[in-house]
Amino acid sequence: MEGKLGLMQKRAIERFIGTGTKEFNLLYSFTRDGATATTFHQKCDNRGPTVTVIYNTKGSVYGGYIEKSWASDTSETYYKDDRAFLFRLMSDDKVALNKFPVKNPDKAFCCNATYGPIFGSGHDLNVFNGSLTAEGTQYTLNGDTNMGSAYDMGGLSTDQVTDSIKTVRDVEVYSLSESSLAGVWRESPGWDFKDLEDLKHFAAAFAPPYGLDIDTANILILGPVGAGKSSFFNTVASVFRGHICDQAVCGSAEKSVTSKYRMYRVRSSQIxxxxxxxxxxxxxxxxxxxxxxxxLTYVLDGNVPDGYQFNPTTPFSNDAHGFIKSPTLGQKIHCVCFVFDGNTATILSEKMLEKIKSMQAKVRQKGLPQAIVLTKIDNVCSYVEEDVRNVYQSETIKQLVDKVSNIFGVPRSFILPLKNYEKEIDVRTDVSVLAMHTLKRLLLSTENHLFNFLDQLDKTKKQKSVDSLD
Ligand SMILES: Nc1nc2c(ncn2[C@@H]2O[C@H](COP(=O)(O)OP(=O)(O)O)[C@@H](O)[C@H]2O)c(=O)[nH]1
Ligand SMILES: [Mg+2]
Structure with a gap:
């Protein structure tokens, strides 16, 4: 079990600490280890910098960081820590980021073997003592928390941070250690302008195999709303146009912004x-x-016309306007690219996961190749945010790729991390190289699939000539 702290929340804590990227290692949690002070100390004493995180039942998340270690003193003992702070990450299920710096570092935290984590002399944050019993899926904390004596709360009260409730879903303690870039885990392309030109040339020279008589290879982009599907097309288009394009409508609306089926083609210029x-x-x-x-089956089979306006209340069917009754190979889909937000790909709801897996099964049943693109990797790893060229050395991205490969049963070589153009106002070589690297993998899969038809065609031709000899 890896804990409840999300990637964005880890990034926020890293920013509060201010000394770069960290590895978070879950030392202790109520739900995994039981809510007893002795277990907390067994697991968390002498472990160096830690962050304690409380998840209350109103959807607020807050806690404290100490740079020094917890210890099992036999009576209440204060420790000095100049770098300690309290923090808030969520309030009532909404992101609410606050760092509350220590103002009396001499009493930054307090150790006592029969108590859980205690921060400040107030006590500013006194989580629990003794043992707590689980009440269904929650616990009721028994510590008295009065924020503001050793920590500067910037005007917020204890009640505002804790919602005046003591019921929690979990309390977790993570140890933090320095993170570094791993060795190269995937052979990376060169990242120079020349490499970009080579990759662009590959895509520009790509054509469906001669002999199949089809104009375009069709790659279906499929994934949850807001995953970055439309942005992916725009990113590819931007690379070829040489400036940022927003041909496909993107947005963060909760419901599907794209409801039209569009078969987008990429042009480098008008002519x-x-x-x-x-x-x-x-x-x-x-x-x-x-x-x-x-x-999905209709889309894969080529029954859905380009530009079809999906209607959430009336599903597409064979009497829909424009239904293509006898699609040619050129109208069918030749490769499916699932797109997931890298921040949430490993924590999708059961229902969503079920839906995606049934779609994967359908894609497999049709004999189509599939790949998974993981977007927003700039939000997943700060090394990547700093420099996209770190993607194939980032330990965090490597682990994400491994996990996604396990969850969806897709080989790691078909899990493709991507950063879309999003806030940029101009194209950049590194972002474009990564997008072209991703596109190349998709085009190669598509080509392999189409080669199968070529083989079939050859067989039929041979059979025909054998038949004519008979
Ligand atoms: N930081 C970041 N934001 C992205 C990335 N890709 C997409 N987005 C943002 O995510 C939001 C949803 O993207 P969109 O392409 O409309 O998702 P769709 O619903 O899958 O088509 C937009 O606000 C994009 O700007 C990415 O790689 N990095
Ligand atoms: Mg879209």
Whole structure:
């Protein structure tokens, strides 16, 4: 078990500490280890810097950081820690980031073998003592917390931070250690302008195998709303256009912003012919709405016309306007690219996961190749945020790729981390190289799939000539 602290929350804590990226190691949690002070001390004493996180039942998350170690003193003993602070991450299920610095460092934290973590002389944050019994899925804390005596709360009261309640879903303690870039875990492309030109050339020269008589290879982009599907197309288009494009509508709206089925083609300019692949953007996946398995089947089979306006209340069916009755190979999908937000890919709801797995099964059943693109990796790892070229050396991204590969049963070589153009106002070589690297993998998968048809065609031709000899 890895704990409840999300990647964004870890990043916030790293920023509060202010000394770069950290590895978070879950030492102790109520739900995993039981709510007893002795267990807390067994697991957390002498472990160096730690962060204690409280998740209350109103959806607020707060806690404290100490740079020094916890200890099992036999009576209440204060410790000095200049770098300690309290913090808030969430309030009532909404992000609410506050750092509350220590103002009396001599009494930054307090150790006592029969108590859990205690911060400040107030006590500013006194989590619990003795043992607590689980009440269903929650616990009631028994420490008295009065914030503001050793920590500067910036005007916030204890009640505002704790919602005046003591019921919690969990309390966790993480140790923090310095994080570093791992060795290269995936062979990386060069990141120079010349490398970008080579990758662009590969995509520009790509064409469906000669002999199949099809114009474009069709890659379906599929994933939850807000994962970055439309942004992926825009990023690829931006690379070829040489400036940021927003041809596909993006946004952070809760429901599917894209509800039209669009087979987007990439053009480098008005006068040149478009590239020979389509990126097919659909309505997003939603737990109980969005594209469903039957509609997906129609899309894969090429029954859905370009520009079709999906209607959430009336699913696409064979009497829908524009239904393509006898699609050619060129109208079908040749590769499926699932797109997930790298921050949430490993914590999707059961329902969403179930839906995605059934779609994966359908894609496999149709014999189509599939890959997974993980977006927003700039939010997942600060090394990547600093410099996209760190992607194939980032331990965090490596672990994310491993986990996603396990969850979805897709080989690691088909899990592709990506940073889309999002806040940039101009194209950059590094972001473009990564996008082209991702596109190249997709095009190669597509090509392999189409080669199968070429083999079939050869077989049929041979059979025909054998037949004519008979
Ligand atoms: N930081 C960051 N934001 C991204 C990235 N990709 C997409 N976004 C943002 O995520 C939001 C949703 O993206 P969109 O492409 O509309 O998602 P869709 O619903 O899957 O089509 C937009 O606000 C994008 O700017 C990325 O790689 N990094
Ligand atoms: Mg979209």
């Amino acid at each position: 040149e012919k478009p590239l020979k692949f389509c990126m097919c953007d659909t309505m997003g996946l939603e737990e109980s709405q969005g594209i469903d398995i039957q509609e």
